[in-house]
Amino acid sequence: MSTTPANGWSQQDSEAVIRATDEKLRDALSSDVPPGLTTEEAARLRRTLLDALPREAAQGARRLCHVFATDRERLREAEAKQRTRLAREASAVERLSLHLRVQHMILFSSCILLIITGLPIKFHESAVSGAVMSLFGGPSVTGFLHRAGAVGLTLIGLYHIFYSVAFRSGRRDFGLLIPKLQDAKDALRQILYFIGRRKERPLYGRFSYIEKFDYWAVYWGMVVMISSGFILWFKEAAINGFGKSIYDIAREAHSDEALLATLAIVIWHFYNVHFNPKRFPGSLTWWNGKITVDEFKEEHPLEYEEWRLSGKVAGEQEAAGEAPPGDNA
């Protein structure tokens, strides 16, 4: 397969020029008279070729140099890119374990399915809802898919409770996610910083008040959506067991909280995680679990300090290639 560099001049082209130049050289230096030419004509041809040779050879050489220079430049660029990528990877820390990432993926896949099938049921009179439902295969398939998403959400919710009790990392994170008075102070300080009344942002640990709010909003939302959803699902049993007014309240709560949850995800969660200017056009932490050391230092400075003291991450001097004090004793 021929490789054609960006300048349009391939290795095969270079070889063809060398071959043609070789042939011309051979002809020009040959004392034979080519058939059909007189001796004078052959001598004139030899002179013309000899005149043209240095020009063609120089052109060929220039082209070859250009090809090689371009290739070398591209190689250098590729190596530089590779070095930057490796340096970035080496300076990343794991924020979300694989275990948490899988839970998060199941959670958001179920939520997306529930939103895109639930909203057309809520706004069934709109033409867009009709189009979405027929895309899924009609109202009954949409209802079925909604229930499938509900099963996914319920199972992952139950599993997360199990994870928060049975796993050390789950217990640690759950403890750190419990709201404290400090979060209210942080929220106030952050607002004062935003309006220019404080010079410094508050310093956060593993979870800021924003992340805690995000987490508990999902918890609260799941309790409301799952309990009201099952009442809607098993309508007759629910009316027989709890009465019609409970069913009506559940329907209202399910319908309103669905809209609130959708807006909270699209506005609050997406802005904080993906669309804020530091992260735009998006964060890949949900996929690879990583954040850069710089992000870690800036957004979770108290946790970074804990990691540094326990030797889990290099300090600034070490990251810059300097030996930490006392290491050279």
Ligand code: HEM
């Ligand atoms: C993120 C979570 C969820 C969202 C956004 C959501 C959204 C919705 C919406 C907008 C409706 C239409 C309500 C109306 O008619 O005004 C609905 C109906 C319904 N939802 Fe959900 N839902 C969620 C979770 C659940 C869960 C967990 C269950 C079950 C455990 C569930 C079961 C149902 C049922 C049975 C209906 C009635 C469907 C029908 O009429 O065919 N939903 N949902």
